Amino acid sequence: MDLHLEQLRTFAAVVDHGSFEAAARRLHVTPSAVSQRMKALESTIGRVLVERAKPARPTPSGRVVLRLARQVALLATDAFRELGQDSVDPAADPVEFSRIPIVVNGDSLNTWVLPALAAAARERVCVDVYREDQDHSVELLRQGTAMAAVTSDSRPVQGCAVRPLGRMRYWPMASPEFLRTWLPEGPTVEGLSRAPMLVFDRQDDLQERYLRRRARRAWDPPCHYVPSSGDFPEAIRLGIGWGMVPEQQRVRYPAGTLVPIDPEVVVEVPLYWQQWRLDSRLLDVLAECVAAAAAESLDQPGSERPGPRKSGETGG
Structure with a gap:
């Protein structure tokens, strides 16, 4: 298959922003250009990739291609940053192109995750945060919507690596x-x-x-x-x-x-970090920032604090 970077990037933008029109505004092109790119990509793949609904949603085949689109975009951004360029496309928005979608549960986002995102931002890592219960966040990984997640599930999603964060x-x-x-x-x-x-x-x-x-x-x-x-x-x-x-x-x-x-x-509630197995500096930097913030704020495995007896239950 001859897959073009701009087509993959356009597909991800349609999914992220919910419509061809919104993707066109974000990519600074016309809706007609978005439509042409999507038709060309679907023709190359030989499958319908996106449901023309409000909001636009990837089809089962589209989820596979969406994972590929995000991986290609991230690796391309890594490579061009090493070459001293902000973006693979001078007309593209470098922030949009290098943004990493992640899933975080509300309690973590409200307590210990924001310092991790601040540390990652200082390393020029941008994130797109989805709030989802930690018991259900892995579904967004499977769909290709997110590249990493804070989750209570220690079982790795296919193609993902897992590391414990604490409790x-x-x-x-x-x-x-x-x-x-x-x-x-x-x-x-x-x-x-x-x-x-x-x-x-x-x-x-x-x-x-x-x-x-x-x-x-x-x-x-x-x-x-x-x-x-x-x-x-x-x-x-x-x-x-x-x-x-x-x-x-x-x-x-x-x-x-x-x-x-x-x-x-x-x-x-034990928490874990799951991320796609991808040789990406940006993704690795984000993972290290999250792990460092968790080490400062969460109980670590094997640690004991004085206090009430503990429940073996986990929660949502």
Whole structure:
């Protein structure tokens, strides 16, 4: 197959920006040029690569070619930077061409990942962050949407390498007033059945896993959804409900503001970095920045901290 770099880059832009028109604006060409490039690429491959929907989505065949497009783009950027050029195409946007799409769960993004991205930015690595639950992030790797991910899955996606990052510790927290109102006798089965619960989104099962440790039964407490990592502990502080809070956020609040409803239990979530197996300086720099930030902020394998007994559960 005779695949052209501009065609692969155009295909990635269509997927990333959701339409031919948006890709044309990003690439500084006409929609007609985008359409012609896509027709030529699909003709060469012999498959339909993108669903003409809103937003545009890659077909199963398109996902394979999308992985290739991202790999070629990254390796081309690496090579031309070594040659002292910012881009393989003088008319192209060098930031757009060298951007690395990654998947990060909300809690990590709100607590320890941003310093890693800042360190990578100083090395001229640009990222495109997708927020996804750590138990589901590997799907974006399989699709070719992302090149790397923070995930709780230690099983490598095909074509990916895995390295452990450490463990996030989650505590069941509430405000003092909430405890006096709803759990005056502590985390009893009766109390937890009635006490309002905060959940991040429909994929978040940390609270349910904690409840199952209290009793193997069906739980159906009142439930509030707050899909914002930054606002989640604030909603707990305001007394809306109780919820699982990572240690990195818990320590940001003054003593006594958020208190554990069950001082005997902490839930640990192991995190891993998965990235495509690709000989790329930019991707390696990003991986080292993420690993360094994790080493400073997360519990490392084999380390022990004084505190409550630990749960063997992992969470969303």
